[in-house]
Amino acid sequence: MNGTGSSRPATVEAGDTGQVVTSVKDVRVAAVRALGSRAGRAAAGACVLEGRSLIEQVLTAGTPLREVLRAQSASAPEDEQLAGRLRDRGVAVHRVRDGVLRQVAGSGRPVAWLALAALPAEAEVSAPWGDFVLVCDGVADPGNLGTLVRSGRALGIDDIVLTDPGTDMTSRRVLDSSRGTALTARMRRFGSPAEAVAALRTAGFQIVATSPHGRHLQALAPLDGRPVALVVGGETSGVGQEVIDAADLLVAIPMAGAVESLNVGVAAGISMYELRTKRVLSVLTERIRGSLGRDITLTGRFIRDALDRAAREAAGLSSAQVIALMVVTAEQHTPADELRRDLGVDAQELHDLLVPLTERGWLAHRENAYTRTPEGEQALAALWPVHQQVEQGLLAGLSADERRTLRDLLGRVRTNATGHAGLLPLQHRDQGREAGGDAL
Numbered sequence: 284m285n286g287t288g289s290s291r292p293a294t295v296e297a298g299d300t301g302q303v304v305t306s307v308k309d310v311r312v313a314a315v316r317a318l319g320s321r322a323g324r325a326a327a328g329a330c331v332l333e334g335r336s337l338i339e340q341v342l343t344a345g346t347p348l349r350e351v352l353r354a355q356s357a358s359a360p361e362d363e364q365l366a367g368r369l370r371d372r373g374v375a376v377h378r379v380r381d382g383v384l385r386q387v388a389g390s391g392r393p394v395a396w397l398a399l400a401a402l403p404a405e406a407e408v409s410a411p412w413g414d415f416v417l418v419c420d421g422v423a424d425p426g427n428l429g430t431l432v433r434s435g436r437a438l439g440i441d442d443i444v445l446t447d448p449g450t451d452m453t454s455r456r457v458l459d460s461s462r463g464t465a466l467t468a469r470m471r472r473f474g475s476p477a478e479a480v481a482a483l484r485t486a487g488f489q490i491v492a493t494s495p496h497g498r499h500l501q502a503l504a505p506l507d508g509r510p511v512a513l514v515v516g517g518e519t520s521g522v523g524q525e526v527i528d529a530a531d532l533l534v535a536i537p538m539a540g541a542v543e544s545l546n547v548g549v550a551a552g553i554s555m556y557e558l559r560t561k562r563v564l565s566v567l568t569e570r571i572r573g574s575l576g577r578d579i580t581l582t583g584r585f586i587r588d589a590l591d592r593a594a595r596e597a598a599g600l601s602s603a604q605v606i607a608l609m610v611v612t613a614e615q616h617t618p619a620d621e622l623r624r625d626l627g628v629d630a631q632e633l634h635d636l637l638v639p640l641t642e643r644g645w646l647a648h649r650e651n652a653y654t655r656t657p658e659g660e661q662a663l664a665a666l667w668p669v670h671q672q673v674e675q676g677l678l679a680g681l682s683a684d685e686r687r688t689l690r691d692l693l694g695r696v697r698t699n700a701t702g703h704a705g706l707l708p709l710q711h712r713d714q715g716r717e718a719g720g721d722a723l
């Protein structure tokens with residue numbers, strides 16, 4: 284390898300450039316040093332990532348890297364592997380003398396890898412939102428900020444809101460503690476907490492502020508189904524009073540013992556997990572409540588229960604048995620297959636259903652078909668008015684036209700259901716039983 288102590292820029296090419304940088308004045312090294320300040324990062328539109336595993340994670344997330352500095356001594360198989368990935372991505376890798384790289388990193392400890400990553404632009408305030416937003420109101424510690432973003436992203440939260448121009452999300456500590464996720468989060472910045480809350484309210488969020496002195500126990504927070512904006516506060520002063528005043532809820536995580544508050548990173552992790560889970564469950568419950576399938580199933584069950592009650596009181600039978608008796612009596616002779624289709628049961632269920640009727644002599648079973656008997660006709664004559672009375676009660680208030688429409692609509696839904704790819708038609712259910720050796 285050639286040594287280079289000059290400030291002459293080397294040609295940037297993919298993979299290892301084959302030169303060793305030996306001076307802190309080298310332009311590639313100087314470019315990284317310039318990113319030590321927030322202003323330098325803003326001017327270059329880039330930030331610094333330290334360490335092999337962080338660089339690997341950021342590469343995996345697809346964040347563009349501009350250049351990479353690799354310590355001369357970093358030659359373990361894992362280092363070679365990362366070098367290969369960078370080469371494949373077309374990222375230039377410069378070898379740097381270990382002492383120089385340590386100086387550039389400025390941490391006083393050995394550093395094997397440093398990378399320059401492009402800084403993504405912060406999102407426009409008007410960009411679309413997800414359904415759960417984390418608002419950092421005055422959180423100052425870079426380690427906490429990074430932890431908040433990392434936990435949020437791990438829980439599927441993409442939107443991070445900052446309530447002041449001062450919070451810096453580009454420092455090495457933020458990037459390190461966020462494990463690079465700060466580069467892929469949708470970050471929005473407002474001029475003040477009041478502006479942030481106003482924008483979130485306009486966007487339809489339920490604003491949930493957190494405080495160790497909150498009025499609501501977080502686990503019982505009455506979420507109302509709107510998207511949630513969870514506000515966490517700064518290390519010393521907590522969530523600002525104007526945000527608390529404007530929030531829909533102020534929630535607390537209960538604490539035992541002589542503890543004034545939780546660390547904001549820990550508290551936010553608990554809040555995001557608990558409120559997000561609560562929200563998913565409440566939205567799910569609403570969706571289930573609003574589902575037509577649930578309505579039809581429930582209605583069907585209530586109708587069957589009403590008919591069952593009446594049939595049991597009148598003859599000790601179920602409504603399905605009375606209906607089977609009606610069908611066979613009306614048709615005189617009904618093949619078992621047809622009866623199964625009419626009643627929506629499989630062969631075993633039909634058998635179990637009709638045994639009491641054949642035992643009473645109300646139906647005769649011969650050659651895989653059922654025929655009516657005079658005793659059955661008599662029994663039906665007695666049961667029919669009971670059945671009709673219940674049916675009239677169920678359809679009370681519906682006009683003749685509405686009843687016809689209801690029948691038509693139900694027939695169409697039934698056709699869709701039995702033709703639906705996800706539903707197992709009755710004959711297949713029977714085949715399944717046969718394959719499993721169940722008695723028919």
Ligand SMILES: C[S@@+](CC[C@H](N)C(=O)[O-])C[C@H]1O[C@@H](n2cnc3c(N)ncnc32)[C@H](O)[C@@H]1O
Pocket residue numbers: 493494495496497514515516517518519520521522534535536537538544545546547548550551
């Ligand atoms: C260290 S605390 C701030 C303490 C501050 N003295 C206060 O009274 O809010 C930082 C943030 O963590 C969150 N936090 C800490 N403990 C909490 C708890 N028990 N319940 C809810 N949030 C809590 C809140 O967002 C709080 O603003």
